[in-house]
Amino acid sequence: MSEINLGITADMHVHLRDGAMSKLITPTVRSGGISICYVMPNLVPPITTKQQVINYHKQLNDIAPETTFLMSFYLSKDLTPELISECADEGLIHGIKCYPAGVTTNSKYGVDPNDFSQFYPLFEVMEKKGIILNLHGEKPGIEEKDEINIINAESKFLPALRKLHSDFPKLKIILEHTTTSEAIELVRELNSDKKEGDDITIGATITAHHLYLIIDNWASNPINYCKPVAKFHKDKKALIDAATSGEPWFFFGSDSAPHPIHKKQVHVDVCAGVYTQCNSVAYVAEIFDKYNKIENFKKFISDNGIKFYDLNEKILAKHKGESVWLIERENKVPEVIANGDVEVVPFKAGDELKYIVEWRKN
Ligand SMILES: [Zn+2]
Numbered sequence: 001m002s003e004i005n006l007g008i009t010a011d012m013h014v015h016l017r018d019g020a021m022s023k024l025i026t027p028t029v030r031s032g033g034i035s036i037c038y039v040m041p042n043l044v045p046p047i048t049t050k051q052q053v054i055n056y057h058k059q060l061n062d063i064a065p066e067t068t069f070l071m072s073f074y075l076s077k078d079l080t081p082e083l084i085s086e087c088a089d090e091g092l093i094h095g096i097k098c099y100p101a102g103v104t105t106n107s108k109y110g111v112d113p114n115d116f117s118q119f120y121p122l123f124e125v126m127e128k129k130g131i132i133l134n135l136h137g138e139k140p141g142i143e144e145k146d147e148i149n150i151i152n153a154e155s156k157f158l159p160a161l162r163k164l165h166s167d168f169p170k171l172k173i174i175l176e177h178t179t180t181s182e183a184i185e186l187v188r189e190l191n192s193d194k195k196e197g198d199d200i201t202i203g204a205t206i207t208a209h210h211l212y213l214i215i216d217n218w219a220s221n222p223i224n225y226c227k228p229v230a231k232f233h234k235d236k237k238a239l240i241d242a243a244t245s246g247e248p249w250f251f252f253g254s255d256s257a258p259h260p261i262h263k264k265q266v267h268v269d270v271c272a273g274v275y276t277q278c279n280s281v282a283y284v285a286e287i288f289d290k291y292n293k294i295e296n297f298k299k300f301i302s303d304n305g306i307k308f309y310d311l312n313e314k315i316l317a318k319h320k321g322e323s324v325w326l327i328e329r330e331n332k333v334p335e336v337i338a339n340g341d342v343e344v345v346p347f348k349a350g351d352e353l354k355y356i357v358e359w360r361k362n
Helices: 020-027 048-064 079-089 117-129 153-167 181-191 214-220 233-244 277-290 294-310 311-319
Strands: 003-006 010-014 034-039 069-070 070-076 096-097 132-135 171-175 203-206 249-252 322-332 352-361
Touching: 003 294, 010 249, 010 277, 010 294, 020 048, 048 069, 048 079, 048 322, 079 117, 117 153, 132 153, 153 181, 171 181, 181 203, 181 233, 203 233, 203 294, 233 249, 233 277, 233 294, 233 311, 249 294, 277 294, 277 322, 277 352
Parallel strands: 010 034, 034 069, 070 096, 096 132, 132 171, 171 203, 203 249
Antiparallel strands: 003 322, 322 352
């Protein structure tokens, strides 16, 4: 099949930054083939007030009015149950992102995953209002004896996910950018009692780049370095198997996270993040094609995420007049994308991809 209608597409984990970087990157959500995206709140300062949500949404919408931006709060002590309730009722936020302190870009304001109990009053409101808890699932190492490092930080976090689900079985939780076979197994286990038509409360996003990379690919190339880091062959295999399976708890979240090239080409403190937005759909399609699972592609890149987020007709109506089409045609990834103020090197820069996207009126 050389053309597939993907309908309305969704990328449920994007970093669109601020200032000149935001102006460069935000339009590439659409050019990469995505209709609706869920925006991360890790700006400086992080997004923790209603006015910040309103301002950031307006800023993004002014840059790219055809895209739908779903907004989030940054989990912190500044949030209150009343604030969450009010913003949920007004449809301003869809989720709250939890960053364990110190694990990735701008996460110094984050929380200690050993003790989520201080946030339980917030989780109660979120559970009631259908607001999603988005977890960056890595456990920070506090002391050497914890024996936590970038390879095992995700696996060590998984007991915290298990506990949260058991304490709040109706709270929708997403384990973001899963990178290990252990995480995939746990998400399947926590959903093992689900029957067709049941509400799903535990989901997992999978990025484009983790379907390609293992540890060897970033150890010598800072462009491929991100958090959580890509792991081993068995993990990549588990991610590909999960993404292409069509199972409703696995869906696309690119975690596209641009950094200016001068912050990647350094010898110390290389910024973690892979930028994939400009070809997000094409990168993933290539994997589905390679493993002969293209028939499940629409579930991963569209249906499963939209269903998990329970997006209403009002949100979807904006996109009903057009569709994203996946076309089999050579597509060269640019070496760099730039706007005079900032330069970003995309994932697989200079490579030929097998697919490209087109927007067509219905
Ligand atoms: Zn992220």
